[in-house]
Amino acid sequence: MLLRSPIHDRHEALGAKFASFGGWEMPLEYAGGGVLKEHTAVRTDAGVFDVSHLGKATVTGPGAADFVNSCLTNDLGRIAPGAAQYTLCCDDATGGVVDDLIAYLNSPDDVFLVPNAANTAEVVRRLTAAAPAGVTVRDAHQAYAILAVQGPRSAEVIRQLGLPAEHNYMSFTATEDAVVCRTGYTGELGFELVLPWDDAAKTWDALVAAGVRPCGLGARDTLRTEMGYPLHGQDLSLEISPVQARTGWAVGWSKPAFWGRDALLAEKAAGPRRSLRGLELTGRGVPRGHMPVYAGGTAVGETTSGTFSPTRKIGIALALLDTSAGLADGDLVEIDIRGRRTEARLVKPPFVQTSVR
Template identity: 40%
Template structure:
């Protein structure tokens, strides 16, 4: 068995008594005080996550903008420094290599900072290298050099200023960032997140990441694990690669076409997406709300009243904020209209529900 990787904060997780579990090849904290407690802290006040397992890839050189546009679904033409874009990298058939954030850094010549899923770092970097022919660029996998924490929740801006002494947060709108220095080390301060709340993601050196984390936790900011990271992103209607996006689930099927700019210069997978948008897809990702409290889980069958299977659950929870049993499911497009009655088979019984919008929780971002 391959040994698990650890983040710069691993010792702190153990000292805090976190429940640890392997995730994407890393030994990661699932929870500290409990998923419910941590989830509610982020919705109500603030919490801090170690997300140092995420991958960071830097792309610079005269061809950087053209290259990123070639591999990325969103449009980076003329993108200003300080802006963040969400989108995907696709295979030619429209399947997803990964979903990621693209940062246009504050450099005279366009250079980009790409944040990818931990489980996909090697695959993504290989994919970029394989498609870099003809572009005058330098590609660097810098995942080991960057640590990352996410400070999330309505009090994040106040905590950032009062606890860390970082005043630049107030000037940032959602999906923008600044590059500053914090106690002598470079810091990327980004108003982004994966919770549906206002918040920041802070990329820095491993040693600064340790100091930022310790300062926040010592000041009483609640440490939060991957358990509530998943419940939070789920309520906010955000996809998780491997569940709602994958090699066989395209952004059109997942309802994420808004992040795919078909009118920009050609990119890998564009043709396939154009066909999918024009003709529709056999399956679509939907939200389902059940009438009872039984909990739908990934892999459970989705059925019609007569028991015919029409889909499968991709993620499901009893929502902590909304107190409802909810799931995302990939279903036949004929059953995807809002209000369509659908049943989820849970152990011995089928439970009735209906199709609802996927953004279950109303997000609270800084406009």
């Protein structure tokens, strides 16, 4: 049976169309809006996403942060308490990505993790198995809800709720009511509110009353694809390493230890056999994942994500392409879209310019 968010009834009342995602029944889009209007609201005003399906886990005890730092790729030593960090959980043997997640550093002895819904149990399992005496890893998946308020008007709305909004990017503040973090998955000014599970409804209601448009997973996907943000299971996976996905910026290469270190250092030194690139169609068409890509009539890889960009009004995609093909930004390739080869140009994401920082 699919799990449901604590405000499932609110989504039903708004005429949401639901979809299965990571073991959860979540809103894909809402009646009277649809993906296009929801996407536009985030780019121009403010939208709110219920992302309570995202995982939550706590790692506590003496040296908890040092322990997490010895497991996950990014370097927690680069940030101070009150900051959050994008990081990766990799397989120690292969360097493939078990999950990508956000780590909230509360103190040297307290780290809060937000993995993806489908991977939470596996991340918790791996951390639990490796935890030293005195460090406790707890799955708190259904202890907290998360609401993401995104868009140019998001700070104004957060203040209307009596919450702090003067954050630097990737920093957070804990209040009596919520943890307010200046993060998001859209490329816009935005905040993610981590709330007690049972408090989500009143906060959701207040946001909707303030004129924030409810947005579903459909708009979340078009927004993140426009930014070139990877989605685990498509652009990152156990078969797609950080080196291939070009997320090496989230790896603390000089750290003495993290899961997958040896495999990733070797791959980095040798050069990956394939690399994640951005593609924008020069004509009509909507690319999706797992579509073959050709250069000069030769297959050179396949798309991992693809959509129609509501902002640019063109088809865009991320694709894993063979590095041996020697392709550079600006080169033309072809995507096989349902049997029809459609021309696309290699570009460096993001596909749109925003002021995320």
